[in-house]
Amino acid sequence: MQAVRRPTLSEARLESVLETAPDGIIVMDEGSRLLIFNKACEQLFGYQASEVIGENVSVLMPREHQDNHDLYVQRYRATGERKIIGIGREVEGRRKDGSIFPLDLSVGEALTPNGRQFIGVIRDLSARRETERRLAAVQADLIRMTRVSALDEMGSALAHELNQPLTAIMLYLQALEREVQRLQSAETKLEPRAVELLGKATREAQRAGSIISRVRQLVEKRAPERKRSDLNTVVDEALELAMLGRRRSIILERHGPETLPVVFVDPVQVQQVVLNLARNAIEACHDADRPTLTIKTWFESDSVCFSVSDNGPGIAPEQMQSLFSAFRSENGTGMGIGLTISRAIVQNHKGELLVDPGGNGHGARFTVRLPIAADEKVANRDSAAAMPLAAAAEPDKT
Amino acid sequence: MTVHIVEDDDGVRDALAELCKSVGRRVRLYPDGEAFGAGTDVSPSDVVLVDLGLPGEHGSEVIRRIHALPVPPRVIVISGLPLADIHFAMREFANIAVMRKPLTSDLLTLLM
Ligand SMILES: Nc1ncnc2c1ncn2[C@@H]1O[C@H](COP(=O)(O)OP(=O)(O)OP(=O)(O)O)[C@@H](O)[C@H]1O
Ligand SMILES: [Mg+2]
Numbered sequence: 001m002q003a004v005r006r007p008t009l010s011e012a013r014l015e016s017v018l019e020t021a022p023d024g025i026i027v028m029d030e031g032s033r034l035l036i037f038n039k040a041c042e043q044l045f046g047y048q049a050s051e052v053i054g055e056n057v058s059v060l061m062p063r064e065h066q067d068n069h070d071l072y073v074q075r076y077r078a079t080g081e082r083k084i085i086g087i088g089r090e091v092e093g094r095r096k097d098g099s100i101f102p103l104d105l106s107v108g109e110a111l112t113p114n115g116r117q118f119i120g121v122i123r124d125l126s127a128r129r130e131t132e133r134r135l136a137a138v139q140a141d142l143i144r145m146t147r148v149s150a151l152d153e154m155g156s157a158l159a160h161e162l163n164q165p166l167t168a169i170m171l172y173l174q175a176l177e178r179e180v181q182r183l184q185s186a187e188t189k190l191e192p193r194a195v196e197l198l199g200k201a202t203r204e205a206q207r208a209g210s211i212i213s214r215v216r217q218l219v220e221k222r223a224p225e226r227k228r229s230d231l232n233t234v235v236d237e238a239l240e241l242a243m244l245g246r247r248r249s250i251i252l253e254r255h256g257p258e259t260l261p262v263v264f265v266d267p268v269q270v271q272q273v274v275l276n277l278a279r280n281a282i283e284a285c286h287d288a289d290r291p292t293l294t295i296k297t298w299f300e301s302d303s304v305c306f307s308v309s310d311n312g313p314g315i316a317p318e319q320m321q322s323l324f325s326a327f328r329s330e331n332g333t334g335m336g337i338g339l340t341i342s343r344a345i346v347q348n349h350k351g352e353l354l355v356d357p358g359g360n361g362h363g364a365r366f367t368v369r370l371p372i373a374a375d376e377k378v379a380n381r382d383s384a385a386a387m388p389l390a391a392a393a394e395p396d397k398t
Numbered sequence: 399m400t401v402h403i404v405e406d407d408d409g410v411r412d413a414l415a416e417l418c419k420s421v422g423r424r425v426r427l428y429p430d431g432e433a434f435g436a437g438t439d440v441s442p443s444d445v446v447l448v449d450l451g452l453p454g455e456h457g458s459e460v461i462r463r464i465h466a467l468p469v470p471p472r473v474i475v476i477s478g479l480p481l482a483d484i485h486f487a488m489r490e491f492a493n494i495a496v497m498r499k500p501l502t503s504d505l506l507t508l509l510m
Contacts, residue, residue: 163478164407167499171413174506175420197416204409247406248453 024103024122030115032057032073044103044124046096062094090125101126139344140224143272146341161244165208172201211240224266224348228373231260231304232297234267238274239295242282250282251290256297256306263304264373269345273353276338277308277366284312285363302372303351309365314358323355346370400424400441401509404434404460405449405476410499414447414476421506431455442469445509450477450487458487461494474508 018025018038024045027036034057037049045052045060052059058066072083093103102125110117179194236254243252278293285291288311297306315323324339339353346353351370358364401418405411406429415425428434430452437460440446446464450457457475464470473491477484478499488494495508 163499164410167476167478168407168409168413171410171417171505175413175417178417178420178506197420200413200416204413207409248451 024120024124026057026060026120026122028057028118028120030073030077030117032070035117041122044095044101044122045093051096060093062092062100065092093122102129139341142337143269143341143345146272146276146337162208162211165204165211168204169201169208172197172204176201224269226264226266228262229265229267229270231263231270231306231370232256232258234265234270235274235295235297235306238271239278241271242275242278242293246282249291250285251292253292253294254296255294257299260297260299260304261372263370265349265370270349270370273342273345273368274306274308276342277368280338281308281310281312281363281366285310286312288312288363299372300369303369304372305367305369307365307367309356309358310363312358312363314360314362315355315364316359317357320355320357400426400444402426402428402434402437402440402444402446404428404431404447404452404457406430406452407449410449410476414505417505418509421509423509431457431460434460437464437467440464440467440471442471444471446471446473448473448475450475450484451479456487458491461491465491474505 018036021038021040024041025036025038026034026041028034034052034055037047037052042048047059056070058069061069076082089105090102091105092100094100104123104125106121108119108121110119176194176197179191179197183191183194239252239254243250274295278295281293282291285293290311292311294309294311295306297304299305324343343353346368349370351368354367354369356365356367401414401423403411403414403418403425405414405427408429411427411429415427418425432454434446437446446460448457448460452460457477461473461475464473473494475484475488475494475496476499477487477496479487481498484496484498488496497505497508
């Protein structure tokens, strides 16, 4: 319980404090009736003090909370359990015109000769929310921009790579044509073999289609969308894009267990992180002896992780400081925002992006940890514990 | 007559094999030039399909080795490279059929 405090200010002084306070201040009694409603509150809520003094405080709340408020107060009086007093939190307020706005509310309590009173200090959060919304919009645009710049580079490689499945399709279809011709002359029915060839042709057609649609997904402007995802699939699809047209110049090593706990992420955004890290790694090991990109996935107690490392020169100590600052690219080809964006994405997912700079003959290694989806944690604790930690961290080569 | 297929893309290699089989040809498959080796088990009546852009050893290297055989078999080049690159890679070889990916003309007529 809060320290008992008797009102010591004279009424005149109290009034001047209330009227000049930049924050909204309300005082209510145990019956939730408003006793004080200061100038700042009048501006925030659009009511004159005279309109609300003596009213239940719930006139200031969205309708769906009104009924509950009296219950909250009752419960607090019965149990002393604090949901808001002395803590402060973000809630919603309702203006006289009915509009709802976000506010930060801190509540204190005082015992007065007239009984227990509650004092609320209110700060309008709409401005801050608006800034946050704009920041998020700018970030989304930036995120899309890096996707587009990655794509530029992929464009010609893409055309080449699409030729492979298309070539296969045409060959299968030619073979199928022969088959059908043969059947027609023999006047028999379509054989399983012809069906098998048709199936193969269809698969190749799908391969071409899926590459195109994956690329399209990356460039399209879209709202972030989280879903339960398998990190292995997310990583492999991004790698396919990162390796487009490079399979001859870069060795790709992929390690990790076949199954991982589910993560709740926006797969396109996580793919972008993989893509950014992989592109950096590929660039870094360009001049290495046998340029190798190593990707691992694994899981630990409550996170699923992946790492991207290369056998380039690593990151110089003096570069480490500004590594995550935007527009400080050292390699002269990029915009220098890949890592900044990647870290923002990972943090938005309540994960971590860690860097081991390497050096002395070792390439850099970037590790991303993402929390396991909430409902997976219990189910997975057993399997994670059954697996020796070293084995979990250094999974077999697949 | 056996058709030897040196192609690194799994889909294309398998598709080439299926097409050859559908006209009754035997096939041997190699994912790269190293697997094809010196070409000593290729008989003069065989046909070798070579992709130019191979991992490791370049396709033109494979052709060079084939041409060094006492009686070289027929070679057909398949490539998805830009035309200029194909011309450059093929500058030392004459009379070799080149098919570009995706294949537009009928490979079968070349194989017959
Ligand atoms: N694996 C790595 N090895 C060595 N240096 C790296 C590695 N990854 C990143 N760096 C360094 O960090 C810098 C910043 O990377 P970042 O991805 O943010 O920008 P960028 O790759 O230069 O441009 P882009 O915006 O196109 O991604 C790179 O320019 C590079 O110098
Ligand atoms: Mg980058």
